[in-house]
Amino acid sequence: MDFEPRYTPEQQEFRREVNAWLKDNVPAGIVHPADPAGLTWEQYQLRRDLGRKLGARGWLWPTAPVEYGGGGLDVDHAVVIEEEIDSHGLTLPPYYDSGGRLGGNSILVWGSEEQKRAFLPPIFTGQVRTWQLLSEPEAGSDLANVKTTAIRDGDEYVLNGQKIFVGSDHGCDYMWTITVTDPGAKRHENLGWFMVPSHLPGITIQPMDLLISGGESGAGSGVKQTVYFDDVRIPAFNLVGGENQGWKVATTHLELEHGTGGRIGRNWLVDRLFEHCRSTNRRGQPMTQDPDVRDRLVDVYVEAEIVRLLNLRNYWMRHSGANITYEGPQASYVRKTSGLRMAQAMLDILGPAGLTHDPELGAADGHMEAHSRAGIVAIHPGGTTDIQKVIMARRIGIGREVREKAGALS
Amino acid sequence: MDLALTPEQEMLKAAARRFVAQEYPKEALLQIASPDETTPLEPWGQLAATGWLGILIPLEYGGEGGSFTDAGVLFEELGRGPTPGPHIASAALSALAVLEGGTESQKRHWLPRIASGELRLVPAITESDYGWDEADVRAVATVADVAAVDSDGDGGGGLRVNGVKAYVFDGQSASHFLCAVRSGESNDVALTVIPADAPGVRARGLPGFAWNLSEVRFDNVAVDAGDVLGGGWAAWRRAVEKAIPVLCAFQVGGCQAVYELSVDYSRTRIQFGTPIGRFQRVQDQIISLVNHLDAARWTTYEALWKLDAGRDATASVRLAKAVASEGYYQACNYAHEVHAGVGSMTEYGLTLHTAASRTLYHYLGDPKQHKRELAAALGL
The missing domain is CATH 1.20.140.10 (Butyryl-CoA Dehydrogenase, subunit A, domain 3)
Structure with a gap:
């Protein structure tokens, strides 16, 4: 066994190339506010500019096929790009866009050749940013229960309905969504999957008022929107996978979302908390001298280490082609629930200083306060903790033989 | 990064799994666990014959010279039984203690015997005020009349050990104890090898939910100075x-x-x-x-x-x-x-x-x- 990433000389050479390029092209002035709601339009544009430059080199979606605008690189090279951009405190892509990994994969699998040529290159080169529109008031964990309709009318479909927990901040170019196309048909056979240009008349976007909001770096931390469709007319060309085939198309990205993922890296929040307790005095001595504080800091550390190791295992499984079953939803479940336990440990350690981002009294520049909210919000994206357990149980084959395999991952 | 086992480790894992299934089936484990039984020597002999008890012992001392991960793979499979010891106590803890602290001649003397299973060397550290710190060791070794305890006749002298060790894991299946004692003179703690059948040594299994825990009494037990492990605590x-x-x-x-x-x-x-x-x-x-x-x-x-x-x-x-x-x-x-x-x-x-x-x-x-x-x- 070897728990440390190793690189070939060729990868190291590529790393130098990526590193030099990033040095020249990551714009100055990118900031990382504690509360992602503080991320401005100007900050978003800096990230989009970088995305287009990365896209032009094939580094925005490194493993996507070259013929559709991707980088066509293998995983060994993609890893290097991910690690180098991570060292700048950024993600790949450097803003919220689930179209490349999730919706784009559905189009690759189910789209016609014309659809692939129309929709994929703008995504993979960073020209457009897409949002996923899945949840509805009546369709959370039970996604197949969506009520939004898209009814055929000549060469168009007419959309009506409401989608919630959508996207991030600062708008998008395309929305990909699942709707009812045949209200009379059976469950799972009544749905259609669409690429919807976001500028069409009849689309209204309203921010949701949530416990934490803002951000552009991941599905869990974004501002979330409500999107209303009122008689929105979209070309029939934008239906992907065929009439009433939407559930099949969605299964591709749902599998990916419940998939393995995995990452290498530390939890910077733990580092910040440790640093805060080392450098802050309470009753005349550093907080780290207090035995109760020490005990709880170690609890936080242990939680974070378990999450790190499960992510590391998944990362290795993804890249080594190991047989993956329950590990993806397991890492998600443990991460989500440990986020809640860590928030309680922070509350024990910090007291109410962990509940405010007041510049004088708030702990660690407001990062602890932000986690105490974000940890709660993070329970639901990509499947609730209960849904993660349902998927784990299926893939372990509890009560039955294993029937369901995890989706193929690149 | 590679979190897979090596092909050799996979073979070891499979072999160890077969071994546990064959030699320690549930019925045998239940029999061993019943309160009237002491650990039978037959499966231990089979385990010793595999050579695995020497997995952490270098080749030059009669072991297999395996890595820690190799040992982990083996002991994970033994844990599936759970197979009774004293494999962890002897082949892992005591073997490592001898490697870390033993003189060259102690290593040559004890390590091959641990590897062969002949020596079932079980650490006896904790006492009734349960704890694993040096300060928790109170059993006392005092310098004794040299002639009386110099059992190997090398003139190196000897000690008398007095004390009661409690919650000794696998104490019942020991052939020898590796006993932590405090010097009556210097107050330093050292570890010394004491045969389980030496005069003055009495071990009894603790009844109840405890898994292979014993109390071991040492009453004025004579120990040759050459059996005190180097390196101390x-x-x-x-x-x-x-x-x-x-x-x-x-x-x-x-x-x-x-x-x-x-x-x-x-x-x-x-x-x-x-x-x-x-x-x-x-x-x-x-x-x-x-x-x-x-x-x-x-x-x-x-x-x-x-x-x-x-x-x-x-x-x-x-x-x-x-x-x-x-x-x-x-x-x-x-x-x-x-x-x-x-x-x-x-x-x-x-x-x-x-x-x-x-x-x-x-x-x-x-x-x-x-x-x-x-x-x-x-x-x-």
Whole structure:
């Protein structure tokens, strides 16, 4: 066994190339506010500019096929790009866009050749940013229960309905969504999957008022929107996978979302908390001298280490082609629930200083306060903790033989 | 990065699994665990014949010269039984203590015998005020009349040992003890080898839920000075740090076994006309179990890797023992929730693990101790 990433000389050479390029092209002035709601339009544009430059080199979606605008690189090279951009405190892509990994994969699998040529290159080169529109008031964990309709009318479909927990901040170019196309048909056979240009008349976007909001770096931390469709007319060309085939198309990205993922890296929040307790005095001595504080800091550390190791295992499984079953939803479940336990440990350690981002009294520049909210919000994206357990149980084959395999991952 | 076992380790794993299934079937384990039995020598002889007791002992001292990860793979499979010792005590802890602290001649004398299984050397450290710190050692060794105790006649002199060791793991199956004693003169703590059948040594198994714990009394036992291990307490601490992840691997094997028992049971136990695993309440128990299993597994194997790679393993070792002890304890609880009444029937075999999980929770330090030491290792 070897728990440390190793690189070939060729990868190291590529790393130098990526590193030099990033040095020249990551714009100055990118900031990382504690509360992602503080991320401005100007900050978003800096990230989009970088995305287009990365896209032009094939580094925005490194493993996507070259013929559709991707980088066509293998995983060994993609890893290097991910690690180098991570060292700048950024993600790949450097803003919220689930179209490349999730919706784009559905189009690759189910789209016609014309659809692939129309929709994929703008995504993979960073020209457009897409949002996923899945949840509805009546369709959370039970996604197949969506009520939004898209009814055929000549060469168009007419959309009506409401989608919630959508996207991030600062708008998008395309929305990909699942709707009812045949209200009379059976469950799972009544749905259609669409690429919807976001500028069409009849689309209204309203921010949701949530416990934490803002951000552009991941599905869990974004501002979330409500999107209303009122008689929105979209070309029939934008239906992907065929009439009433939407559930099949969605299964591709749902599998990916419940998939393995995995990452290498530390939890910077733990580092910040440790640093805060080392450098802050309470009753005349550093907080780290207090035995109760020490005990709880170690609890936080242990939680974070378990999450790190499960992510590391998944990362290795993804890249080594190991047989993956329950590990993806397991890492998600443990991460989500440990986020809640860590928030309680922070509350024990910090007291109410962990509940405010007041510049004088708030702990660690407001990062602890932000986690105490974000940890709660993070329970639901990509499947609730209960849904993660349902998927784990299926893939372990509890009560039955294993029937369901995890989706193929690149 | 490569988290796979090597082909050789996969072979070792398969061979060890076959061995445990053949030599330690459930019926044999239940027989051994019954209160009237002492550990039979037959399966031990078979285990010794495999050469695995020398897995951590270098080739030059008659061992196999394996890595810590190799040992982890082996002991994980032994943990699936759970097979009774004194394999962890002798082949991991004592072997490492001799390697860390022994003089060259002590190594040549003891290590090949540990590897062959002839010497079942069991550490006797803790006492009635239970604890694993140096300060907890109170058994006293005093310099004795040289002529009376210089049993090998080399004129090196000897000691008299007096004290009572409590909660000695695998004490009943020891051929020799590696006993921590405090010098009556210097107050330093040292470890000395004492034959279990030496005059004045009496071991008795502790009744109840304890898994292979003993009390061992030393009444004015004569010890040759040549049997005092070099290196003192510091060498013992280094040995413990290296043996802990191997013990954790044993706990991981136990978690794996009760996980598989629980998944199988969820498929075959029919209530309300359906396998009980179809019920999400039951699924919750198994999912909690597998989360503990995987946390224990990966913290353990990372610690083993750090030892093999020569990294600073201190924090990882503390983490692994805290997580694996908690994990094995909780895994058994969840398995009992899945099995309910059946799990409490001795003949089913789950309680073998439950008993082991409780005793190993404390062995070489409980989660609370290791978390406190982890805080120190993290520089808090």
